[in-house]
Amino acid sequence: MSETQLRALVVDDERAIRRFLRTSLTANGYVVFEATNGGEALEAVVRDRPDVMILDLGLPDMDGTQVTARLREWSHIPIIVLSVRDQEGDKIAALDAGADDYLTKPFGVGELMARMRVVLRRVAHPEPEPVFATRDLVVDLARRLVRVRGHEVQLTPTEYDLLRVLVTHAGKVLTHQQLLRQVWGLGYEGESHLLRVNISNLRQKIERNSARPEYIITEPGVGYRLRLEI
Amino acid sequence: MSETQLRALVVDDERAIRRFLRTSLTANGYVVFEATNGGEALEAVVRDRPDVMILDLGLPDMDGTQVTARLREWSHIPIIVLSVRDQEGDKIAALDAGADDYLTKPFGVGELMARMRVVLRRVAHPEPEPVFATRDLVVDLARRLVRVRGHEVQLTPTEYDLLRVLVTHAGKVLTHQQLLRQVWGLGYEGESHLLRVNISNLRQKIERNSARPEYIITEPGVGYRLRLEI
C-alpha cells in the first residue's frame, strides 16, 4: 500500500451528501476535496490532483455524463458515478462516457469503499498534464482554452479536437489515419482533404507564419506532429 | 477497434442462465465459453484464454469469491460477478477478493454489456511498444520515429518502409527480391536499381559515413542486412 494518503474529489451539489461522503472518506483514510458543479469539478481535478472522483449525476450546470466525457478528453482519473436514477439507459450512457462504476442511491458506505478500492488498485497511468504548454503555445485542456503568444485564440470544435489530439501526443507523429479516426471517427480514414483543410485553418490561427510552421509539423507521406523542441 | 472477437467465459451452474448469457453475448459479438463450477472455471481460463469472465457467486463446488481469489493468484483477467444476493457484505468480499464488478440479479443485458466494456477498455490499453534499438540507432515502430546519435531523422515513406523491413529482420540477410517485394510489392522483383537508390538515400541519412556503413551492410550479390554487432 502507498505511504501517502489517497486523494478523493467529491462532486455533488447537495451539502448534506458532501458532508456525509467527507466523513466516510476521511474515516477511511482519504484526503477529501469538494466541488459543487461540473465546472468546479474540472478545475478541481487540475488543482487538487485527486486519485479518484466521486461524481453525482445531477449537477446544476452540466450533466455528470458530460463532465465524464469532458474529463476523458485528457484524464484517466477513476470516476465513480452516484445517482438516484436506476434507469439502465443512464448507467450505460455514464459508463460508456468513461465512468468506471455506477452506484444507485441509496448505497452502503462499505460497498462504495470496496468499489473505490477496485478502481484504485489498477496501476495508476501516468496522468498527462491538464495544461499543455510549449514555448508560446498554451492549451488548457480542462477549460478548452488556447493561447498563443499571449493572445487567446478562438477555435472551432473541429480545430480544437484536432489540436487536442496533437497536444495529447505531443512530439509523436500521428498518421493521417490516426488523426481522422480520433477527430472524425471511424469511416473517415480516407478523407485526407478534411485533414489538410483543418490543419491549414489551425495553422492560420496559431502559427506566426503558416508557411513555416513552428508547432504543427508535416511529416510528408505520413501525418503530422506537434513539435516540442525549439 | 479490435479485429478479432473478444472471448467471454460464462460460469454458472444453471443451464437457463448460461443459455441466456450465451445468446446475449454472442449477439454482442463475443465468442462464448462455458463452465458450470469453480474447478471447470479455473481450467477454462487456462484452456480457452478468455478476455473477460462472468462469474455467478453461487456455485456447487466452491464459492465465487473463492474462485476469484484463486484466479487472482496468477491471472489479471477481468471478472464480473453476478449474484442474487444484494447483501453489502457479499459485494465487499467479492470485490476485495479481486472481482472488477458486481451485479445483482436481475440486471439488464445493456448494463452488463456496458460494464464489460468498462473492464475491457482498461485491459486493452497497455500495449507494449515495439522499439528497436542498437548502438546509436533507435527505430520506434509504434510512433514511426527514427533517431540516430541523439538526433531525430526525417525519412520519406519509402525510406522508412525499407528501414522497417531491415529492422524487423535485424541481423538477417534480406535478398533484393525480398526487400523489393516487401517495400514495393509484388511485380517489382527485378527493379533492383530502386533498391540501390533508396539504400543510398537511407545511408546518407543514418550513417556517419555512407562509404563505410555501420548499420546497413551490403551482402554483395545477395542483398542487405542490418548489422547488430559492434
Added chain:
DNA sequence: CGCCATCTTGACACAATATTGACGCCTTTT
C-alpha cells in the same frame, strides 16, 4: 424562415518524393 458559424467539397498552385538514366568505382573473373 433566414441568419450565422462551421463543415465539406472542388480547384489549383506548389512542394516533396519516386523513378529513371547516366556515369564512375570497385571487385571478381579470365
Added chain:
DNA sequence: AAAAGGCGTCAATATTGTGTCAAGATGGCG
C-alpha cells in the same frame, strides 16, 4: 591487365502529396 557485372551516387523528370482559397452544404438558433 582488361573486361564485366554489381554497386553507389548524382541529377533530371515524372508522379504524387500538400496547402490554400473560395464556393456550396449543413445545422443550430432566434
